[in-house]
Amino acid sequence: MNTIGKILTLTTFGESHGPAMGGVLDGMPAGVEIDLEELQRFVARRRAGQTVGASTRDEKDRVEVLSGIWQGRTLGTPIGFIVRNTDARSNDYDEIARCYRPNHADFTWEAKYGIRDPRGGGRASARETVARVVAGGMAIQLLEKLGVTIQSRIVQVGPHRDVPVEEMERVIAEAASQGDTLGGIISCTVHGVPAGMGEPLFGKLQAQLAAAMMSIPSVHGFEYGDGFDMAAKRGSEVMDTFEKRDDGSIGTVTNHSGGIQGGISNGEDITMRIAFKPVPTMMRSVPTIDRDGNPVTLQPRGRHDACVLPRALPIVEAMAALVILDNCLIKKTNVL
Amino acid sequence: MNTIGKILTLTTFGESHGPAMGGVLDGMPAGVEIDLEELQRFVARRRAGQTVGASTRDEKDRVEVLSGIWQGRTLGTPIGFIVRNTDARSNDYDEIARCYRPNHADFTWEAKYGIRDPRGGGRASARETVARVVAGGMAIQLLEKLGVTIQSRIVQVGPHRDVPVEEMERVIAEAASQGDTLGGIISCTVHGVPAGMGEPLFGKLQAQLAAAMMSIPSVHGFEYGDGFDMAAKRGSEVMDTFEKRDDGSIGTVTNHSGGIQGGISNGEDITMRIAFKPVPTMMRSVPTIDRDGNPVTLQPRGRHDACVLPRALPIVEAMAALVILDNCLIKKTNVL
Amino acid sequence: MNTIGKILTLTTFGESHGPAMGGVLDGMPAGVEIDLEELQRFVARRRAGQTVGASTRDEKDRVEVLSGIWQGRTLGTPIGFIVRNTDARSNDYDEIARCYRPNHADFTWEAKYGIRDPRGGGRASARETVARVVAGGMAIQLLEKLGVTIQSRIVQVGPHRDVPVEEMERVIAEAASQGDTLGGIISCTVHGVPAGMGEPLFGKLQAQLAAAMMSIPSVHGFEYGDGFDMAAKRGSEVMDTFEKRDDGSIGTVTNHSGGIQGGISNGEDITMRIAFKPVPTMMRSVPTIDRDGNPVTLQPRGRHDACVLPRALPIVEAMAALVILDNCLIKKTNVL
Amino acid sequence: MNTIGKILTLTTFGESHGPAMGGVLDGMPAGVEIDLEELQRFVARRRAGQTVGASTRDEKDRVEVLSGIWQGRTLGTPIGFIVRNTDARSNDYDEIARCYRPNHADFTWEAKYGIRDPRGGGRASARETVARVVAGGMAIQLLEKLGVTIQSRIVQVGPHRDVPVEEMERVIAEAASQGDTLGGIISCTVHGVPAGMGEPLFGKLQAQLAAAMMSIPSVHGFEYGDGFDMAAKRGSEVMDTFEKRDDGSIGTVTNHSGGIQGGISNGEDITMRIAFKPVPTMMRSVPTIDRDGNPVTLQPRGRHDACVLPRALPIVEAMAALVILDNCLIKKTNVL
Numbered sequence A, B, C, D: 001m002n003t004i005g006k007i008l009t010l011t012t013f014g015e016s017h018g019p020a021m022g023g024v025l026d027g028m029p030a031g032v033e034i035d036l037e038e039l040q041r042f043v044a045r046r047r048a049g050q051t052v053g054a055s056t057r058d059e060k061d062r063v064e065v066l067s068g069i070w071q072g073r074t075l076g077t078p079i080g081f082i083v084r085n086t087d088a089r090s091n092d093y094d095e096i097a098r099c100y101r102p103n104h105a106d107f108t109w110e111a112k113y114g115i116r117d118p119r120g121g122g123r124a125s126a127r128e129t130v131a132r133v134v135a136g137g138m139a140i141q142l143l144e145k146l147g148v149t150i151q152s153r154i155v156q157v158g159p160h161r162d163v164p165v166e167e168m169e170r171v172i173a174e175a176a177s178q179g180d181t182l183g184g185i186i187s188c189t190v191h192g193v194p195a196g197m198g199e200p201l202f203g204k205l206q207a208q209l210a211a212a213m214m215s216i217p218s219v220h221g222f223e224y225g226d227g228f229d230m231a232a233k234r235g236s237e238v239m240d241t242f243e244k245r246d247d248g249s250i251g252t253v254t255n256h257s258g259g260i261q262g263g264i265s266n267g268e269d270i271t272m273r274i275a276f277k278p279v280p281t282m283m284r285s286v287p288t289i290d291r292d293g294n295p296v297t298l299q300p301r302g303r304h305d306a307c308v309l310p311r312a313l314p315i316v317e318a319m320a321a322l323v324i325l326d327n328c329l330i331k332k333t334n335v336l
Helices: A036-044 A106-113 A118-124 A126-144 A165-177 A205-214 A309-331 B036-044 B106-113 B121-123 B125-147 B165-177 B205-214 B309-331 C036-044 C106-111 C117-125 C126-144 C165-177 C207-214 C309-331 D036-044 D105-113 D120-123 D126-145 D165-177 D205-214 D309-331
Strands: A007-013 A020-026 A063-065 A079-084 A151-156 A182-192 A217-222 A242-244 A250-252 A270-276 A286-290 A295-298 B009-013 B020-024 B064-065 B079-084 B151-156 B183-189 B219-224 B241-244 B249-250 B270-276 B286-290 B295-298 C010-014 C020-026 C063-065 C079-084 C149-158 C182-191 C219-224 C243-244 C250-252 C270-276 C286-290 C294-297 D009-013 D022-026 D064-065 D077-084 D149-157 D184-191 D219-224 D242-244 D250-252 D270-276 D286-290 D295-298
Touching: A007 A126, A007 C309, A007 D022, A020 D009, A020 D022, A036 A063, A063 B009, A063 C243, A079 A126, A079 D077, A106 A118, A118 A126, A118 B219, A126 A151, A126 A309, A126 D250, A151 A165, A151 A309, A182 A309, A205 A217, A205 A270, A205 A309, A205 B205, A205 B219, A217 B205, A217 B241, A242 B165, A242 B219, A242 B286, A270 A309, A286 B241, B009 C020, B020 B125, B020 C010, B020 C020, B036 B064, B036 B125, B079 B125, B079 C063, B079 C079, B106 B121, B121 B125, B125 B151, B125 B309, B183 B309, B205 B219, B205 B270, B205 B309, B270 D165, C010 D184, C020 C126, C036 C063, C036 C126, C079 C126, C126 C149, C126 C309, C149 C165, C149 C309, C182 C309, C207 C219, C207 C270, C207 C309, C207 D205, C207 D219, C219 D205, C270 C309, C286 D165, C286 D242, D009 D126, D022 D126, D036 D126, D077 D126, D120 D126, D126 D149, D126 D309, D149 D165, D149 D309, D184 D309, D205 D219, D205 D270, D205 D309, D270 D309
Parallel strands: none
Antiparallel strands: A007 A020, A020 A079, A063 A079, A151 A182, A182 A270, A217 A270, A217 B219, A242 A250, A286 A295, B009 B020, B020 B079, B064 B079, B151 B183, B183 B270, B219 B270, B241 B249, B286 B295, C010 C020, C020 C079, C063 C079, C149 C182, C182 C270, C219 C270, C219 D219, C243 C250, C286 C294, D009 D022, D022 D077, D064 D077, D149 D184, D184 D270, D219 D270, D242 D250, D286 D295
16 A cells, blocks of 8 residues: 555555665656656655755665666666665664654554564655655656646744745744744645546545545645635635637636646636644653553653755645646547 | 546446446455445445535446356456436536536536536536445455445534534534535544554555545645644654553554555554535626636536535545555565 | 446346346447347347257346437447346245255355355356346447457367367257256457557556456356466467568467467457356256255255357357457547 | 556666666556566566576666555556666677668668667567566566466477477577577467457457567567468368356367457457577678678677577467456447
8 A cells, every 4th residue: 555646656664773775666668868867856856955954864865767768768667776775874763663753753653563663663654755746757757748737835834934044044043042943834735737637536636635634744734726715605605717829729717726626727826735743853851651550651762853844845746746647648548 | 537446446437428437346355245225324324415515416426247246146246337327418518618617627627628528617627436335345345345434524614613413513504504614624544454564665554545535625634643744743742652461462552643654454443534625616606807818707506515524524534444455455466 | 346347337236037137338439330130030049949958948038228328329428228137936946045046146146245145146147147138238248349350169069179069959958858958158259459458567458358257157267278288288389479571560370379468459359268167957856965964855946048159159258259349449548 | 669568567768788678567457466576587588597498697687666656555656667788798789880780670770770789689679578578577466466367388390290308409409509590480379368359350369469479579470379281171160169157158169260260358268379480690600791882701600599489488378467457458448
């Protein structure tokens, strides 16, 4: 169940402190140019250390493509890739093996599998997202050739909305200095998706996007178009009236619907917002219990972000790209 | 792509004014007692006419089980069922065949398939949800035997939060009297799910629940636990501290996480909220365009709800049940 | 697990003596004309009573399409259909409920599910194939528009190869008169499949065809091209040399490969052979044991074919059509 | 579409002369001991050079496990692994890039994808099977703990049946000395599968096994139990009579059914036979055409087996193991 997608499928693997993270991107059309340097730059956006409050662990994250691309083009075969885990200090994590960190997956993982890799959170670590970014980065390159672009930005950090970057960094630094962490909201817009993408029943485009976003670690909410605000409005207030445009195309005057109607894209920008909880690992002592139920106080160790949102931007874009491209491919099978 | 689920799968079919809606529920364990009268009562909760503002179309919705249940017990074989469409007045919908109703699926459906059944919205009609409720009702019966219960309630109608039922009916009636419609928010709680359910990567329990809920017509937002509010809080404010309980079990003192950590249930109540947009079909004249881009004014006709939330409660519960039961079955394969 | 296919999926349901057999054919392209009378004629080919030795049970098998087709064309939505079970005499099957018939699924079904519907074999009855034929019949109609035709014929009945029809009927009648049954071999040829269909690794066209054919009740063997005979030959004997044809196309001079190379169609006829075991239900007394292991002698009852091959022809064609059409749709996603 | 399995899924990747072959085995239960040295020995059985006529290319094939196993036990997470391609001489394959080798996938691959990696056959090379053997080898280790064992042997080489090994090697060497190649038949027996495994409709155990075996390069036929021979027999001749055994269990006196009835295992040995075509690459000059249809004569080059059967044994066992183990896991979801 480490696979997402229908025609374009991504299967990922890897534990945080194992030899490597990796994935298999299957179903990419053949003959598509992939710029591996551009891909590496995209993956680098997810790396640690870009902003105040981010983890100082230097992950490097060099992508090693093992198959599926030859002479710069996709072969139609599965694209296998790995990213080595180079800078893991596993001895930082001995205590965690017998304790349950609050708001982490330690307890639930053990309830499910009866065993867990405690080193850096194992597969429950957000480090797994590197494989999503690699695959999504390839999807983005293909989508751009099709005229589809994806942009995301941080619209809220903690309680602060629409603050400039320096102010955001200051806010995060302040929380970090107190050993605390922050959540926030990312908005994402997909531009250029033609009308007609999405599966109208269980595979509504918003359902697929929601699943993709909610599968990102720390995400607690998803909305598209006017989202939760729409619940408070009247039908007459959110009606996206159709118009015929000068170029002969049909569009809507407003976009409360967020580019999706009846689960299918309508050609307008697809807009969504994703809510992240504050990082659960804090740089302060935390009371919890061990496997036997005895009280334990966890001391802060390791290197952790005080706010994941700056690093989450390419992850959000990658997941959006995988969903949109998959639906573009599915669309080809709808008519002869 | 009219199928949802991994082990427990539901495939549905049916257009609003075709002969019947129906579905196939596959993967139900064998030997489970299903009370068809109780099921019929559950399905009736979705029927029209229960509250002011609801459609007066009398759907009856008698469930006809065609396979998979014998002598009151599941056989392990697929449970095929249909619900006849009895009271369709297709002549109400002639004009719609060449116009695009705002916030409906007319335009996008045509962009996708090049053809659509205009009678009552065809498959884009919310009438398709009857098949979800039939299947979900069976899942609920099995979950109850396992000690899992699901409850949903309306927590917001239009801008009004936590109003009693009579007040809610009055608010909806008022909007209806103005030819307008209302959205709202439903909260849903699943009680009794053991720790360990959910697939930690792309199939996180919240991702599956989000996809299931976002696939319900009119839903624009999903959150679990503290949801979007969590984005504004600090890590220290939302920490669900572990405790050992008197019965020896391990739980959390608070439940900001909504019963899910790392994508896997932790044994606490699973809590979520689902935002619905206001009904797009209003009882007033609406300006739009036809297929050729010419301006058209649609006159109100047919019978439509001014607010879908009262009818949506069993739909939300049905979708929750299908996801939870599927994950209970998947869980059985995680260890030998 | 009652579903087959990737883009074009068929999900079936139904027990032999339940209210109806049925299915959902999802993924059919939109806008395709379906001739329901022609479909009914195709389904009738599977009916009882066509040849000597066939069951005299009159199944009628009227197809009731419930969705997905409107005004004679597919909508792109799932095509739900049922075929009522009309002529079931369930009292014939009382004894079977506690005995295990040799070479039947009674014992294994009980081992798997702990429960079984003994009436007419329940879902293990070959009656389930009617749903395959309905769905496959639609696929055949679409394939024919694409220039693809499928033909099957009986090439062996019992030990007799390539006998004319009257001789075949005589052979079957002779076995039937002795209370015995016969197996045989069906060959199937698909003409007109363009080069390039099939998924080269686990989804090789021959693998998909084999799975589809081996899922037909009583089938014990599958081969394509020269099949098992190829094992005895040298590489130099079975080489399908390429040639450029007068119309500029590329083909092969011989077709030992059966139209598939590397799991992908090469444009030549796809040829395969399917081996059926003799019918397990014989019109003679049969020794077996009951659930407790006590010896029992089953007396012949009910109405059963002495040889299924005449009725199996449209089933084989239906399964071939479903696989081929699915791969034609998948092919559309291989390149931009 | 490079994935096989339902709960236990294997996704593979890799081109013959790319950096590495690899795969992701997902769904292995947690806590299972895996002996990596034993695994390496199993993989070595597939290596070149074991018998006369086998390729002299020294593949080494060291398995590098990247995830999913920690301290010798499975974690329940996906097991990612790679096997480096070390000894590739890509310059041997320049000519093939513009020619179509008979009975190879060159032509069909190009028809499908419009592009192909000609180096060593790219992904169409039988080198891909190394990933199957790695994954299957792990499945075998788990099955053995469950009492299930798998054995395969060569029962026919070219026209020669049941010859001892030295004689077989002589026969292969003789064909090789003439620049020719041989096919053959492998029989495979799975012992110890409990009754009740397999999905009775499209996922019949024989259908899954057939698909798995037919997906192995060069396989042209599959049969189980008495297979094609069953077609020639009467029902009375192949009846597997039930008996109660001394240990109280129920079994069959004979096993014409090959351990499967109604698509579900019955507890007897599962027996099957798999037919391989002769290797298409011969050590002699071969006439063919190039991409433009011009006649070309291909000269022998590279290193190729004259008969793949000795190397195919672990591949057959690996595929059988993946199918059987997957069905053992699915079985757990059939009853509560």
